[in-house]
Amino acid sequence: MAKSEAVPAFVSGIRLDWRQAGILFALLALLTFFILVPIVRVLWVSLSDGEGGLTLVHFANFFRRPLFRESLWNSLVAGLLVVFFGSLIAVPLAYLSVRYDFKGKILVNTLATLPLVIPPFVGAVALQLILGRSGTINLLLMRWFDMSIPFMEGLTGVVLVQTLHFFPFIMLNTAVSLSNIDPSLEEMAQNMGCHGLRLFRRVTLPLMLPGFIAGCLLTFIRAVDDLGTPLMLNYKNLLAPQAYLRITTIGIDDVDGYVICVILVAISLGSLLVARKYLSLSEYATLHQGTAVARPVTGMKRLAILLFCGLVLSLSLLPHIGIVILSFAKIWSFSLLPTTYTLDNFTEILVRAPHFVKNTLLYTILAAGLDVFLGAIIAFLLIRSRVWGRNVLDAVATLPIAIPGVVLAVGYLRVFHGWDFPGLGAPLTSTWIILVVAYTVRRLPYTVRASYAALQQVHISLEESAQNLGANRLRTFAKVTLPLISGGLVAGGLIAFMTNCVELSSTIMLVPRIESGPISYGIYIYMQSPLGRAAGAALGVVAIVMVSIGTYLTYRVFGGRTGSAFRM
């Protein structure tokens, strides 16, 4: 017996390779079918001349149309502006929260999560009410100074809403990078005579770049991909709404829609490639010893910090305040605040039309479960196996990060529409299952990464010593590996759950019937009519509560390192 157990690593390794290869192949087939095939179909339609040949004529047409050229330009500019303004808020906040210790620091940390709990398109509606043409602020300005400021008009509104929503991505990523910088690297520079801004420019900044770039990249891709905000603000001259409008109004066969989709993917992939140079460097400044000590601040300096944080906080709280007030309003139109309050809106969405909330719970929990399951297996194959094709699996599973929701939805419509799915007796796109599929695919990269990071922490010797003591592979996994990675798995699942609760980009195109729509869809539908806006806001409040619970739980699981959940 001792003999047969002496060399299990190699013997069972070879024997098991076939099983692992089988799983890997099955996974690859599954992911190819639901990720690669739709994308390739979209690409094919945009390049096909209709007779089996390839042509670039559709792309030429795209660039010939002034509306499309303007949309492309607007999307790029808006994305960059969101990154720019977001950085102006996020970098100082990250620096303050990591490097300084002061009373009221909780304010800074709240700032990092607050905007994430409210979906941008919900925030857009609320901001419209407060900062819009006939919103509270402009009504006051008109009354007092006979003037108004077009905060929410056109591109300005989109950039404003997105900046307030997305800056935490930059902040969290930058903060993680900053706190990972070994303090001795900065002390050494000080010892050499370097200090102040020079120290920041020569040592701190280059070392925190990986996190900062990752945050900027995430923000840029999400901002360009964001369909809900421009739709809510009724500003259509951007790529995502253009793609949506082409497909929904002109039809599934409109080639221009596909061309826009391909360009959206190209922008995402392009920015990923540009950022990769910096992301690959992210290994290099990790902490060797000690921890960065936050310096205490008091007096005027503290006051200045709190003023800055207070300003940003009150700005990013506006959407939350607006949506809560609106949800209790009977009518809120052309007045500073609603004139009468009611609970009817909540009765409407919880009693009369409860399916939005129910659907959301069903879809997101199913998708999160699938994501955790798939993510754990994929991460296991990536780290623990030596099967050929791991890199391909990794690449395909990570690809959805760069695929805008609109594009995935268009791909699904193209592939599955009018084709009876085996075993279902109907096209996949005619049932709610398609939403679960889209949600699972879109958030899969998060759970893969969370599981990967967790599993990487588990040294193989921990498993080997369990096997050495007589536990077989399954028991080793159940008794040793699983408990150790469960934190990462749960956190990844929560992220998937939270982000799917407020997913709109693909939802809006894939909802087969209004009764199968989730919360985000419900909000969109309600918001179409002035009378339904308050009910939409009530749904928004429910979404905020759900995401808040998710955020809180993630925070608990990650032990205060929420940032790592949103890292690239």
Place this chain on the structure above:
Amino acid sequence: MPAGQVRLENIGKRYGEIWAVRHVDLEIAKGEFYTLLGPSGCGKTTLLRTIAGFVSPDEGAVFLDGDSVTHMPPWRRNLGMVFQNYALWPHMTVFDNVAFGLKERKIPRREIAPRVMEALEQVGLKGTEGRRPSQLSGGQQQRVALARTLVIQPRVLLLDEPLSNLDAKLRQEMRIELLKLQRDIGLTTLYVTHDQEEALTLSTRIAVMNFGKVVQEGKPREIYESPRERFVADFVGKSNLFSGTIIRSLDGLLEIHTEEGFEIKAAPPPGDQSPRESHKVLLYVRPEAIELVESVDEPPKLNRITGRVAASAYQGSLVEYEIESAERIIKVNETNPKGKPLFQRGDEITVTFAAEDVGILSE
């Protein structure tokens, strides 16, 4: 002695309720290799960082070349520091790492390159200037860290356990290289370590620290051969410690009865006022000062204790024995064991040592 180049006056630093160091006075002369030796948490690194300027003391003052620098920021002190983990900037090449301090000092561009190359040559790393720190071995990184510090010609070199991340063999090599380099340049050096062997080989003077205080300061030989406290006797080298009472003084020797019932004769500390009879004292005997003989009949030395071998470990250059007697373990190192009998566990044995090899500590 000329005024110290580095002088600490009554330094104290508190973290919360706990004093990391307190009441520390020390003075380091120009050209000295001064070592702070102590276990982890004894405050030696805090003291080094106080001199570097990263820790501002709650009490006392720091002087460099006679001027108080207590509140001077680190970047104006012109001290060279080598961190335990080297702290090489990963985003810069070896060349840029070494050139960093020169650029900070606004050295003209054309002078920088030759000086960087010279510094790299000094540490034997010519040809690596284009590489990143991550492409170097641990020993090479260590040398870059050293070159980076030496190139700015600092007033004082501060080394924080610089060899602790190297493997044993490399550590030996680097130790000798460091010694040569320091003696060649004549650079005043403050060295922090918990490794007594390192401290003894490298230093001109050592300060042994424990619980935030300097417990003994002196040349390596003084520290090892005449420890003044129990902690020093046990931390620097190993010691067999016995507490006992002075019975009488006879022929210039003190006769002491230990708690275990051993009778030990010891030479009184030189120049010291002889401890009087019935005084409680603490004795120490170094393991290498003790010999083992088979029979009690011909003891070569004055003190003898009979016992039984409890353990023996042959190590080539020496044999480590543990001898059990009166419920005590006595550690014995027999050096140069070639040709001598090797005792086994259970052997009856006599332990013997000279009165001059018994040290008396004030407890």
